[in-house]
Amino acid sequence: MSPDADTLQPDACYLALKARDARFDGCFFTGVTSTGIYCRPVCRVRTPKRENCRFFGHAAQAESAGFRPCLRCRPELAPHAPRWSIQDASDMLAQQAAALLDEPEAWNGDPPSVELLARRLGVSDRHLRRIFExxxxxxxxxxxxxxxxxxxxxLLADTDLPITQxxxxxxxxxVRRFNAAFLQHYGLNPSQLRREGGRAGGDAVVRLGYRPPYDIAAMLAxxxxxxIAGVEAVGERELAxxxxxxxxxxxxxxxxxxSFDPERHQVELRVSEGLRGVLPRVIRRVRAALDLDADPAAIAGVLHDSFPGTDGLRVPGTLSGYELAVRAVLGQQITVAAARTLAQRLLDRFGTPIDTPWPTLTHLFPAPAVLAAAEGDALGQLGIVRQRQAAIVAIAxxxxxxxxxxxxxADVAATVALLRTLPGIGDWTAQYIAMRALRWPDAFPAGDVALHKALGVQGSRQAARxxxxxxxxxxxxxSYAVIRAWARLAEPTQPVATP
Incomplete structure (x- = not known):
């Protein structure tokens, strides 16, 4: 089911709506003409009559048509609906533009604008507006x-952040523009919504939706x-x-x-007071780290026949691309256990202590400025070989x-090219970082030894090719094929390759 309004299949959308099928959550929204409200397909309200339904591929389309978001199913909780194409250049441009508008870290603190967006994509702002619309x-x-x-x-419904913030x-x-936009689109001011919801307390708790199937056990495993002890803790259904x-x-x-809530196809995210001021960024990072916006149906359409029984697997991401890059370097040509040992030593030596209510969470991963200034001898004493010392310092x-x-x-092609210019960073490391940190769905570390084994080409003289x-x-x-291929191994090992 395409997210474009002119290619949606209304009858199919209505069947998904009647079934409250979570697989289509975020793929379309239903505007109900009798109420002026738009909902997710998983909304638990009484199913509206077919003649009262209009279907939209994006929340922005529904709001542009004059519909207000449902306060019960809350469209802001729906997973995003990325679509990838290798043929339609216009569709790729529009989807990439939307992805950049969704990503607050893409703008380095500058407010997004059509002019900046067009410049990032290498087109004129007029062409971008035309294709986007x-x-x-x-x-x-x-x-x-x-x-x-x-x-x-x-944020208004789930936290007690001040309205100004x-x-x-x-x-x-x-705040004036915010109040005016809120009143114009939703017919109420922000303080009214807060009185209906809102949560008091130092921590913020929000919910994030995803589409099933989702192999929670595999992701957490x-x-x-x-x-790394001190930075991370993993339970049966939660990651801290x-x-x-x-x-x-x-x-x-x-x-x-x-914390995963599989019955509701949601993740409950609890964030400490120190991170509340950047909560939208934290939410985006968690969505990326847990791959909550993946479309299992689209992915399975390509991979199911080659990897049956793995449709619930997602690509594990990261909450810090910098940290992931450092850990990728530490994991070059060694096992998971050995890489974990080196990362633990790095944390113990250079990490920053932090107070938390969790006895297992005691440190922050070393900041870029700290590792950038690290002397070679200090890293060498941790058992890190000279080539990887240079790579870590260069990344930092x-x-x-x-x-x-x-x-x-980030721009995938430019970032991968820049990574390859750094000492000790080859194609495997760059592709691995692109897969997990840049969230590129088509990354492929062709030199990966475990991947060769899973694909049955490990004995070839040209295994990568x-x-x-x-x-x-x-x-x-x-990227999803790589995760599925690794899952084929009876005893999965650390992906290793010569950088």
Whole structure:
């Protein structure tokens, strides 16, 4: 089911709505003409009559048509609906533009604008507006306005952040503009919504939706096998860790706990007071780390025949692309256990202590500036070989100097090319970082030894080339194919390769 308004199949949408099918959550929204409200397909209210339903591919389309978001199913909780194409250049441009508008870290603190967006994509702003409106049914600014309003709506309903702070962290330039936009679109002012919901207390608790199937056990097992004591803790259904984010020159540090609720197809995210000021960024990072916006149906359509029984697997991401890059370097050519030992030593030597209510969460991962200034001997004493010392310091310096950005909003091709210029970083490491930190769905570390074993090409003299050739039918979802291939191994091992 395409998210474009002109290609949605209304009868199919209505069947999904009647079944409250969570697989289509976020793929479309239903505007009910008798109430003026738009809902997710999983909404538990009484199913409206077919003649009263209009279907939209994006929340922005529904709001542009004059519908207000449902206060019960809360459209802001729906997973995003990414679509990838290897043929339609216009669709790719529109979807990439929408993805950049969704990603607050793509703008380095600057407010997004159509001019900046067009420059990032290498097209004129007129062409971008035309393609965006033709493909998504709304202008880029209307799309961005809806995203900001839904973010603010979630913060108002689930937290006790001051309304002024909600307006600013949601992307509004002033409280006056925020109040005016909220009243215009939703017919009530922010304080009215807060009286109906809102949560008092130091921590913030929000809910994040995802589409089933989701193999929760596999995702948490992946993180559990690689966790660093003091930074991370993994339970049966939850992941907890410390985190520091620098925004506008200010460091926000604290902890978070993400708990899966499989019955409701949601993740409950609890964030400490120290991170509440950057809550929208934390939410985006958690969504990326747990791959909550994946579309299992689209991915299975390409991969199911090659990897049956693995439709619930997701690509594990990261809450810190910089941290993931450092740990990827530590894991070159060694086992998971050995890489974990080196990462633990690095934390114990260079990590920053932090107070949390969790006895297992005691430190923040070493900041880029700290590792950028690390002497070779200090890293060598931890058992890190010289080549990887140089790679770690180079990554830390590039991140600290603002030259390297490792988040889903970064330019994939440019970032991978920059990574390869750093000492000790080869194609395997760059592709691994692209897969997990940049959230590129078509990353493929062709030199991975475990991947060769899973694909049955480990004895070939040109194993990387054979693996690359075997991967062609899996485009544009090769990152997911890699995770499925690793899952084939009876005893999964650390992916290793020569950088």
């Amino acid at each position: 033709a493909r998504l049914g709304v202008s880029p600014l209307q799309y961005l306005q809806t995203r900001r309003l839904l973010t603010a709506k979630q 909600v307006a600013l962290v949601s992307g509004f330039a002033s 992946f993180f559990r096998k690689r966790l 860790r410390t985190l520091a984010l620098e925004v506008g020159g200010q460091v926000h540090a604290g902890w978070l706990v993400a 310096r590039a991140v600290a100097d603002g030259l390297l950005h490792l988040h889903p909003g 054979d693996a690359e050739a075997a991967s062609q039918p899996w485009k544009p979802w090769r």
